[in-house]
Amino acid sequence: MSIKRFAEFLVTATFLLCVLALGALGGCSPQTSEPPAAKVPQVTVMTITPRAQAFETELTGRTQAFMVADIRPQVGGIVQKRLFVEGAQVKAGQALYQLDPSTYQASLAEAQATLAKNQATLTSSQLTAKRNAGLAKIDAISQQDNEDAQANLLTAQADVKVAQAGIETARINLAYTRITAPISGRIETSTVTPGALVTANQDTALTTVQQLDPIYVDVTQSTTDLLRLKRDLASGTLQSNSAGEAQMSLLLEDGSTYDQKGRLKFSGVSVNESTGTVTLRGVIANPDGLLLPGMYVRAVLEQGRDEQAILVPQKSVTRSEGGTASALVLVNGKVEQRALTIGRAIDNQWWITSGLKAGDQVIVEGGQKVHAGDAAQGVEVDTTPKTDTVANSTAVKEG
Template structure:
């Protein structure tokens, strides 16, 4: 009996050991879709912070000395060129104008009398009734009287200008600011008292600075044929507000400095933007995206394939063993829903674009309906007709 029990126990232990040594089932491959990286023409996008500036600024200053009687405009509104803004007390200048006008009339009477004397002396000197010296003296007195008339007439014109300056008018059209003086304030011509400012904000300028090294890199790439410029020789710029919304109207670079700031090592650039609805306000900080031509042999990936990190981003690619592998990438700008990849990927890599939440590094994947070529019409070609020029 004991030998039988021992044999049964041994058989049971042997079966248990065999069942515990069985390998777990292999994980099932996760179905994914991929895009195969291919080189293409992509926009050369440079992102820089910028500041909005008015195209013209006029400081309205006093051109005569006097007391401000009235403000004739509403602060913060649009004014036209020549529109009255302030009225300065004109009484003192009006009295000066009247005095000069009276002096002109007296000088004109004196000149008329001197001309009459010359006309009387002319036949007498021909008949030798008077000496030539007397005639010459009368002629000189007449010319002197005419000169005095011309001098006082100029003084009268200057007095008229001064009297006209008592109505302070807008030198340019634009948005007028708040008044710097109030009624009853004394303004001075000598000091040029500031009364208000006018800014033209349609269109507007956006100024930004680019590193000199980046300007050199772009010029070298253009010379090497790595960046193609548009035939129109214009560089498009698009703006993003601080809240992330995009300004709907594109602008173009209209100024590039040919000197480097010694303190910052940057080159100043400026773009002009239409501003029909006054959405861009002077002094506002915006984010500018400069489209400086097209880069040949560029790489892009769909936005949904990229997981953003502090150092850039990561994507999942299918390795040679059919497994998911993490690949860190350096990202450029995003254009039409696709990230421009500066480094980290090469032509032929298969980037996973679906089921990213389910896969982990090393997990087997099964490519379902792979897309052999990325759709190049979005990132590269959609912006191409509008791109032009380069930072030169």
């Protein structure tokens, strides 16, 4: 092939390739199309279902004996016998100590002799007064003699009464030489032994008897919590139970739960200025004597009940920088933000006193993916409540 023909072939081939390239570019020209629809975020929601809820408060305290009697002698003397076993149960009226009664027996005998003497004098005075009264009527004796005889009769009668009282006193003092238990309970160690000299109404007690069944439980509660409780009861947010007496259970020092239930019987009428607390006193059965005075315990008090309590998981509630509590609620596929008022914590939930109602769908998971006004798709979480669960609660500042 000549060079001229080869050059013409190249020009023709180049032209055809350009035409084909232009056609290809024209066929791939962009066409207008709509963007894909945005995906609606999915969140986990919980539908609010009010339920009955008892509210409890756990308070620390110590046990106290129901009754305490310090045993002291009412007369002086030498201790002859100790009539009890230390640490044992004693009954009211049971003899505990015997003092030497000899001097008191002698005093009783002396009082009896004095009474006999005064009675003899009274008899003589009665006869003289009767005789002189008759003589005075016939003017056989002077009126002064008659009056003296009547006065002597009255004196003799008074002396007899004094002697009778002396006998009673001597008998009482003699009885005091046998020291008895004024109450039933457990008796402590003795501070004296036979042969010891004791005096009437001495400062040191011979021993102590404590009634431990039932037993008191004294706990303290802050005035802040007490005022909040009274306000909730007054407003009807909480319902009082059993005529205002709260049920009480105990947690012992080793963490175990005491098997008896008690009742809160008394609330202090004054506030401790140094701690800002009020003393609450409960009473609880102690048939086995497991609880001893002075033991540290934690009392769980049922202080109220809300028949329509609204509880939400704590993770579903957020707080602003100012401390205002709020939650995200799904309403007709749209996210709303609700301001809440929190009453207290119930385990890992908040008790909501305002801001939510039955049927509201609260977002519990996925809230970080949406904001108020966004569309969202809710997936219900299983929130089957336990039947009338009684949960420990701690009061918090209302948000």
